[in-house]
Amino acid sequence: MGNASDAKIGFHDIKQEVIRRVHRGIWAPGSLLPTEIELAAEFGCARATVNRAMRELAEQGLVERKRKSGTRVKTSPVRYARFEIELVRRAVEDMGAKYRYALVHKSIEAAPDWVISQLSLGPGEQVAHIKCMHYADNRPFQYEERWIIISTVPAILEADLETQSPNEWLLNEVPFTDAEITLSSVAADAALCEFLATSQGTPLFRLERTTWLDSKVVTYVRMTFRQGHSMTTRY
Amino acid sequence: MGNASDAKIGFHDIKQEVIRRVHRGIWAPGSLLPTEIELAAEFGCARATVNRAMRELAEQGLVERKRKSGTRVKTSPVRYARFEIELVRRAVEDMGAKYRYALVHKSIEAAPDWVISQLSLGPGEQVAHIKCMHYADNRPFQYEERWIIISTVPAILEADLETQSPNEWLLNEVPFTDAEITLSSVAADAALCEFLATSQGTPLFRLERTTWLDSKVVTYVRMTFRQGHSMTTRY
């Protein structure tokens, strides 16, 4: 077993120690850290162990690594916050409320100019334009407006969106490789007032997402939440 | 060198293949995956390689792993979006604008009731209450209102916040172990109108953050951005 004084040190310990040293200014922002080999010697472990620790610290944004150059402390340490993007159904059910979905509008049309420009589509590209509502305990929770690119997802033409939300349908039917999410704050316009039962100008939280399948746009969606909605994360 | 047909497969390839199989339903949600040893045999690589692939997929939220039980596809695949939380100075400078900071107010006082309750402080806890502005090219960019717990950070009493923003001061002086971030949408009130040069009721994007050092609250801050601000991430 080995006695208490020489407990083996793992990549966790190394991470902690490196973080401590950076915090204490022993390794200043911008400075070059010892090489993996030197650190392995210092900590009395294999280089792979140091490598894993440093790799995770780089992932976390504390340090930057480059082959041959070495590892250095980032000058302005970036913090990341990871938010869970739930399915609306889940978000509602997690609150302990009853979820209900309703399709408001579905049409096949040529993409409007602003959509074409925002998504870099070809002119005259056909899209499915969908509007729908998500309710929590029969009170409006989220208004969703979505454009699905037909040439990427032809199956949407036969999809039944009366009972299943487009998000759930897409999740089951269409894989995607990339996504971009934007969070913002918008004022309720006439349509939003009606659907979200609020008054003109009310500040609302909006999440927009575009998804791609290998450089072809799959869909662009705007989800606007009821008044007072927020997103929280801990780390 | 080996010929082209037997290129070595790496953990990246394994990740991709697992993702593909889950998407295609070959491995259904909730189902148990083969063990690392079996997968290593299938892919013709070492178990450590499979391990890394699966570890990252678990990190990503696609699968769940438990010792002895094995690895299974998550029933409701959670998507995470990771947002970069920059220092305001950086955010402004990254836009190519000139950053300017101004302290608006600093006082030492007993924490107001709502702060005590929100942060679970003891009654009569002393806090530094700070208000300040961040400008981009001399136009308002962000209004910051902050409460710093003196018993956790006594050094704040001597901090010079005329030239350095509290955020930067804290970053250099005080480590923290946990943080909670909340994003929301708020209407501009009288104070916000004045500082952010906007009109009453304008929807604004707000980021709130509480940080702890080992279960002791360090600070709570509310950062409200100018009209039109948004946060974007790609994954």
Added chain:
DNA sequence: ATTGTAATATTGAATAGACATATTGGACAG
């Protein structure tokens, strides 16, 4: 001076083997 090239240092990744740790499920006693 500039450009090309080769040597070299450092991280990135894979392998095979070993031990550690948590958890399940069964054997067994009560």
Added chain:
DNA sequence: CTGTCCAATATGTCTATTCAATATTACAAT
């Protein structure tokens, strides 16, 4: 049937070694 204990097993981690990728540096050729 119930609770306890133990063995089997899958993941978690570490080691030592090898090779690959890549950025830097030095130096030579133009």
